[in-house]
Amino acid sequence: MKLAGARILLECLKQEGVDTVFGYPGGTVINIYDELYSFPDIRHILPRHEQAGVHAADGYARASGKVGVAIATSGPGATNTVTGIATAYMDSIPLVVITGQVPTALIGNDAFQEVDIIGITRPCTKHNFLVKNVRELAGIVKKAFYIARTGRPGPVLIDLPKDVQVAVAEFRYPEKVDLRGYKPTIEGHPKQIEKAAAMLLAAKKPVIYVGGGTILGNAAAELRELAETLHAPVTTTLMGLGAFPEDSPLSLGLLGMHGTYYANMAVTNCDLLVAVGARFDDRVTGKIAAFAPHAKIIHVDVDPTSIKKNVRVDLPIVGMVNDVLSQLLKVIEDRGDAVESFRTAVKPWLAEIDGWKARHPLTFVESSKVIKPQAVIRKLRELSRPDAIIATDVGQHQMWTAQYFSFTRPRTLLSSGGLGTMGYGLPAAMGAQAAFPERQVIAICGDGGFQMNLQEIATLVQNRLPVKICIMNNNYLGMVRQWQELFFGKRYSQTVLDLPIDFVKLAEAFGAVGFVAAKPSEVEETIRKGFAAPGPVIMEFKIAREEKVLPMVPAGASLDEMVLAS
Amino acid sequence: MRHTIAVLVENEFGVLSRVAGLFSGRGFNIDSLSVAPTNDEDMSRMTIVTRGDEQILEQITKHLNKLIDIIKVIDFTDETAIEREMALIKVTAEDAARAEVLRIVDIFRAKVIDTTPKSFTVEVTGAPSKIDAILDLLRPLGLKELVRTGSVAIGRGAKGWKG
Numbered sequence: 001m002k003l004a005g006a007r008i009l010l011e012c013l014k015q016e017g018v019d020t021v022f023g024y025p026g027g028t029v030i031n032i033y034d035e036l037y038s039f040p041d042i043r044h045i046l047p048r049h050e051q052a053g054v055h056a057a058d059g060y061a062r063a064s065g066k067v068g069v070a071i072a073t074s075g076p077g078a079t080n081t082v083t084g085i086a087t088a089y090m091d092s093i094p095l096v097v098i099t100g101q102v103p104t105a106l107i108g109n110d111a112f113q114e115v116d117i118i119g120i121t122r123p124c125t126k127h128n129f130l131v132k133n134v135r136e137l138a139g140i141v142k143k144a145f146y147i148a149r150t151g152r153p154g155p156v157l158i159d160l161p162k163d164v165q166v167a168v169a170e171f172r173y174p175e176k177v178d179l180r181g182y183k184p185t186i187e188g189h190p191k192q193i194e195k196a197a198a199m200l201l202a203a204k205k206p207v208i209y210v211g212g213g214t215i216l217g218n219a220a221a222e223l224r225e226l227a228e229t230l231h232a233p234v235t236t237t238l239m240g241l242g243a244f245p246e247d248s249p250l251s252l253g254l255l256g257m258h259g260t261y262y263a264n265m266a267v268t269n270c271d272l273l274v275a276v277g278a279r280f281d282d283r284v285t286g287k288i289a290a291f292a293p294h295a296k297i298i299h300v301d302v303d304p305t306s307i308k309k310n311v312r313v314d315l316p317i318v319g320m321v322n323d324v325l326s327q328l329l330k331v332i333e334d335r336g337d338a339v340e341s342f343r344t345a346v347k348p349w350l351a352e353i354d355g356w357k358a359r360h361p362l363t364f365v366e367s368s369k370v371i372k373p374q375a376v377i378r379k380l381r382e383l384s385r386p387d388a389i390i391a392t393d394v395g396q397h398q399m400w401t402a403q404y405f406s407f408t409r410p411r412t413l414l415s416s417g418g419l420g421t422m423g424y425g426l427p428a429a430m431g432a433q434a435a436f437p438e439r440q441v442i443a444i445c446g447d448g449g450f451q452m453n454l455q456e457i458a459t460l461v462q463n464r465l466p467v468k469i470c471i472m473n474n475n476y477l478g479m480v481r482q483w484q485e486l487f488f489g490k491r492y493s494q495t496v497l498d499l500p501i502d503f504v505k506l507a508e509a510f511g512a513v514g515f516v517a518a519k520p521s522e523v524e525e526t527i528r529k530g531f532a533a534p535g536p537v538i539m540e541f542k543i544a545r546e547e548k549v550l551p552m553v554p555a556g557a558s559l560d561e562m563v564l565a566s
Numbered sequence: 567m568r569h570t571i572a573v574l575v576e577n578e579f580g581v582l583s584r585v586a587g588l589f590s591g592r593g594f595n596i597d598s599l600s601v602a603p604t605n606d607e608d609m610s611r612m613t614i615v616t617r618g619d620e621q622i623l624e625q626i627t628k629h630l631n632k633l634i635d636i637i638k639v640i641d642f643t644d645e646t647a648i649e650r651e652m653a654l655i656k657v658t659a660e661d662a663a664r665a666e667v668l669r670i671v672d673i674f675r676a677k678v679i680d681t682t683p684k685s686f687t688v689e690v691t692g693a694p695s696k697i698d699a700i701l702d703l704l705r706p707l708g709l710k711e712l713v714r715t716g717s718v719a720i721g722r723g724a725k726g727w728k729g
Contacts, residue, residue: 122584123591127634147634181637305628308621
């Protein structure tokens with residue numbers, strides 16, 4: 001049967017099991033939108049900005065593990081997706097973004113709403129496609145989903161000219177993908193894994209350093225078994241939070257710039273660092289030359305380019321994290337005696353770490369006069385459901401969430417780690433809520449980032465997505481202000497947001513509800529009311545204005561040069 | 567260190583800009599790059615001359631391999647490959663200099679492909695070092711214009727290299 005391109009596209013999405021798309025109509029995608037009537041199983045959510053649409057698809061993907069799908073029209077619709085795509089690219093999130101394009105005959109003519117989105121997104125997509133012929137369309141969609149979700153996942157863009165959407169072709173969805181230039185390594189090399197087991201069992205001061213790849217690679221269970229079998233301590237990056245339960249005694253929490261004292265001391269003093277799905281970002285390593293100076297490094301990653309990119313590695317293992325860890329577990333479990341003696345050998349190391357934990361726990365000065373943001377985060381953890389999904393924006397509130405929320409399950413923290421995109425939190429929460437209508441989804445935002453995508457409250461209300469939005473309001477762009485306080489002599493250039501916005505009225509204007517807590521005594525009640533309200537809610541917390549995120553490793557310093565208290 | 571990398575790519579539009587963008591985006595150097603279709607018209611082959619230490623070269627080859635449209639990458643570092651480049655050189659040639667230019671052309675087994683009373687245009691092929699050498703000799707005589715193709719490289723021996 002011959003079908004038009006627009007219809008073929010939607011048939012392909014159906015074949016891929018897509019149940020939700022986030023999209024914004026426009027001149028060059030109008031044919032797709034017209035065909036949408038014939039696809040009742042595909043839920044279309046209309047954000048109020050294409051950037052938010054892509055962030056929502058990203059939040060959907062992070063929370064569910066499925067490929068997120070977004071649609072935008074050509075020109076400004078397409079350029080608006082770029083921040084969302086770059087955000088997903090930096091954090092390796094599987095997305096398929098479909099943009100309309102002017103008809104092929106007009107490409108290159110500076111036509112109305114024409115932009116070279118293929119050129120623009122080349123450096124921030126895993127791959128992108130311009131569809132020039134309707135006969136190629138089904139094959140390209142198949143490839144796009146395959147590329148997006150396999151290997152190191154990432155966003156893939158399909159640019160679909162309007163005439164290709166109109167043209168007809170025989171529709172047949174390919175069963176298999178054969179890309180001769182793309183064969184991701186799935187299985188870790190057994191010899192390397194043997195070596196890794198030997199290095200691990202010989203270590204006296206091991207640390208497992210876990211990144212987002214462990215969550216993307218669905219390896220949290222294997223990681224936990226490995227750590228608990230060996231009694232090996234685990235620290236996670238921001239992206240790795242949730243991969244290992246933070247209530248475990250083996251958890252060191254977050255490492256890096258705003259990591260715990262004990263995680264950073266453990267990494268600095270360890271004799272073996274096992275990096276699992278992590279990429280040694282500068283926010284994690286601090287000064288490279290002083291990073292894990294006494295350690296041999298094992299690096300497990302599905303992406304060979306992550307290995308030896310910025311640190312020396314003694315033993316690289318390329319492969320899917322869950323495959324490598326389960327192979328490693330098998331090898332280790334076959335050596336019961338060695339495991340026993342390993343556990344004995346690491347006892348002094350665990351005791352040393354406990355000493356660091358006791359000396360400098362993660363702490364802040366409590367107050368009965370002003371609301372401390374850390375206390376709000378702790379209260380949110382206490383009152384939220386165990387499987388609640390948290391999305392954050394970027395800045396101080398993000399780091400307080402990372403430090404104090406105590407994540408215990410994978411895919412419960414959605415945060416823009418690599419790109420650091422303000423405005424991410426609210427739309428990402430929206431996407432996660434669309435994926436899991438029954439779960440509790442909480443967006444934790446600063447007053448700055450919230451205002452970058454606040455229009456999405458309309459989308460929440462319209463689509464009955466009961467996201468709970470918590471605004472940590474200090475009337476500052478707090479993280480930059482903190483740097484200005486510490487490094488620029490308190491010159492708060494352009495970081496003061498001195499307009500007293502009434503967030504309750506704002507919520508009401510959209511048909512949502514709002515609550516505000518101005519004193520510590522009002523925090524719990526505000527959260528309880530917010531959680532109990534049926535629809536989307538804004539909870540504003542007027543927090544201590546100049547509270548800082550601590551500890552802090554100044555940019556470029558080594559991990560043991562932490563500023564612990566103000 | 568100078569490296570010559572051969573890259574087999576899908577013969578699709580945009581591949582060149584993906585490769586060029588990779589080099590510029592990550593701050594890798596390109597000394598020269600040449601590209602044309604192979605005997606299999608679905609594939610093109612690039613020869614890229616770059617430089618960097620071992621760690622950078624490892625990153626370059628890994629990143630090239632990571633591009634979806636790239637089928638195969640070979641880093642020719644050792645004596646396993648033959649490298650050739652062509653140059654077209656326009657040189658001033660009047661009076662006695664004309665004979666001198668022709669002598670140099672002869673020594674390098676180059677060819678005169680165009681001539682006027684005041685100039686010769688010379689075609690020369692060889693290893694990049696040979697091109698450098700003829701240029702050193704022609705330059706004092708008055709080099710007016712130079713165009714080089716950049717290196718192309720192929721492995722030694724009977725074995726062919728395909729996707």
